[in-house]
Amino acid sequence: MTQVSALLAIDLGTESARVAVYAGDGALLGQSQSGYPTRYPHPGWAEQDPEDWWRAVVIATRAAHAEAGTPPVAGVAVATTASTVAVLGPQGRPLRPALLWMDSRASAESERTAATGHPVLRYAGGGDAVEWLVPKAMWLAGHEPEVYQAAGRITEAVDYLVWRLTGTWAGSRMNAVCKWNHDPLGAGLPDDLYAQLGVPGLREKLPDRIVPVGDPIAPVSARARADLGIGGEAVVSSGGIDAHLSLLAIGGPRTGRVSVVSGTSTAFVTEIADPVFPPTVWGPYPDALTAGRWLVEGGQVTSGSVLTWVGEQLLGRPRTELPELIRAASALPPGEHGLVVLDYFMGNRTPLRDPRLRGAVLGLTAGTRPEEVYRAAVEGVAYGTRQVLDSFVEGGVPVDEVFVSGGIRHNPLWLRTTADVLGRPLHLVRGDNLTLRACAVIAAAGIDGGSATLAEAAAGFAPAAELVEPDGTTRDLHERGYADYLAATAATRSIAHRLSDPSRTATSPAAAPRATATAAAPARGGPR
Template sequence: MGMLLGLDLGTEGARVGAFTTDGVALGSVHRPYRTTFPRAGWAEQDPQDWWASLVDASRTLLATPACRAAGPVVAVASATTASTVAVLDADGVPLRPAILWMDSRASPQADRTATFAAEHPILAWSGGSDASEWLLPKAMWLKEHQPETYDRAARIVEAVDYLTFRLTGRWVGSQMNAVCKYNYDGLEGAFPTALYAALGMADLVPKLPDEILPVGSVVGALTATAAAELGVVGEPPVCIGGIDAHVSLLACGSPAGVVSLVSGTSSAIVAEVEDPVTTTEVWGPYPHALRTSRWLVEGGQVTSGSVLKWTGENLMGVARENLSTLVAGAAAVDPGAHGIRALDTFMGNRTPYRDARLRGAVVGLTLGTTREELYRAAIEAVACGTRGVIDSFVRAGVACDRLVFSGGIEKNPLWQQISVDVLGREAEIVAGDNLTLRACAVVGAAGAGLVRDLDEGAAAYAPTTRTLTPDPAHHEVYRQTYDDYVGLLAALTPIMHESVDRLARR
């Protein structure tokens, strides 16, 4: 008897889940925290809020009858948003708010990394350059714009590294985050010191975690202090997790031909390949990021569910509990008749355009446009962004035999249906489960020795899914919608760039 505890720091809040040692979900608890937007394109959170929300969620969950009856916690694993960068003193106390993954302020610094691609081949593993979301460009921005804070910082780390420190007292990083977000060499097991030096960032290395370990490794025991705060009895092992969306692959069963589409506030679209692919349209291929026998590729949308939230809740003023009525009304709209085209790039584009200076847009509005038509157009824009990523995977030679959706999209049936209608292919949707938490259970089981390795855990803990089938007639309509989406983005890109640059100069 016993249970596996998963900790997930998402964009909108912390979620803690518990599973039996044979993979049965015992429940989960979510606690929100605040995001601030100090300037256009900026987004920040307080790491102290992360921990407070985790503590509240964990204590609440572990007090439930199901968890009390399951026995002690036998392992803890965590996953977080990636490229959410915490700036801390030696004791782990924040020196400034964490810079959230969606924050695009470091776009000029990211562009600078591309100029070193020929000289530093390691950049080929990130498609030729770093993205503005990633730790290295954000650290560069901090050094240039807030040098006193940079100099005072003992640690500049990913959110998952901060969480590992709070759990164990050790500065140990996830190899997944290190490889995917700050150019760590997963083959040689070394920081890219030459690249850092070329960018004027040689002094970043001592601020990063002291040790980098693969996903599934044991960092150490949960400290007595952390255990008491979280409501955990004993000091179970803490196992290295990683990026919330990326570890979701561990909850999809066999990795062959699987693409995991974690669609919530943003959309992260990830797959693993046996041999590296060469393309500048995706992030990666990353060596030894998840399974040390495979390469990981990543695409995604900076804003997806957040666009729908903004449209329905912020713009239209529809309360979250009433969104189902708006969704039902939008489902009745003829996709070929409303005439609206929208772009989902509110905070830039991850892939395939890799452009942090893109912004959202809507064209085709009339005085007769209804809120249902506008909401449907927003979903169609998000689905077109998803198709752009999948098409780029196909062009790169990544097998996309099985698409598995999970995340916030599960709560919006119209988003699900329009996505497969635009894609023109079947997909699976995870039913009533959180893939990140389930993947944490796989990681914990591997670290605790309950399974031989991550592959065995992935097979044993696979979730239940159902199939989404596209409407052939709607897919034909959406062929033109997608072409319009691509054309509109091309036409507006120069205007968006000038607007963003003008604001940056103010």
């Protein structure tokens, strides 16, 4: 690999922009972060201001670059949550707040995509998730038609940041394949599907070109270099979806290797050599990360955010007191609290693919203790993780190695319980943010020729990992708990659907606008 002065990695998460500066050999030179608020104007909605993203990127970049000693920057890459959708005027100014990835307002539109039977949807398990760009664009066209028509661009957050960096509209092939129904093996962007779904002009509002992960896009503009306080060639290469890119930061994709990034939400990604098409996963996505291979995705919409809500909101513990609550819950025997917690606080991503499911705590008594509630919540989140990985295996997706990273590494009970519930060893990734490290891999590949060198760069940037073995003595207890979790999911489904009906909540007091920078924070930190 070519030796470079420095690589700039930018990770736009749910709560903050994280920025790191790396040397060409993968050594971390400096890092920082800066936050921004999220607004929840109605239940199930989540919005942010794209201008806040750029301000946070500038603040974090200046701080990380200063800590690194202000070296010249040779390569830059960006990863963001997805689909976090910005709606922009012709000059790139936001026309309305961006729809955050977790925003579930487009559930009816998501169901409409599945009803089309369009052949490209076989790469998406038969239909688009409520979180993705296409259903969100459909919602805008149906509910805010003036805004939709005025929009010069409807783009992912990653596209917006690339434009702010370079002045160029270029979309990541990863986002295009995984979130826009782009078919790299066939017709590309499906104009006929967009027309069928009521957004016939969507193609013109998307980025002008689609670029494979790791390929160079354009240099950072003089204006952006001045904003960020950086010098050097600073070529921006195509990044993508934060959790999906984590495969590049654990040594590179390999069949049977699954990256599980657990923070506010939990994302599961792996690559396979030959496609399978179970309805319980998202994908398989052709060429999304690696040409000639298929990316498979699963996920829990809420995981660490469930634990934060239980600790801080339900039990009223300040974040500084959460470690004590975790210790008290860790002292309890697993599965003996008489409780079941369902982790569907913002619906289910996979394998049920049901945005209208809702969370629940079952079995409460007048004698239930706070640490029992917290322990049950941890187990419920772990059962959700097992449900996803079981669906992989049942659908023909190999699961041989499980690498875990993110906020889970700061919560020993969550980590231990996950290993015990899964009944398999976990490779706990040490060190810094995997998404930032993946962006460094992409930046290095981009200045060295493009995506053909991604595997070489990934091998050179792989972090260390430690093995977390399951405790076999808890197996029977967790088997019973998991069976109760599945039964409770089935038993409460119709009630959850009624409770999540927008007509029940649109004019309720809970619909009043509010803003918070920490409402979705994972317990003790994390990648989103």
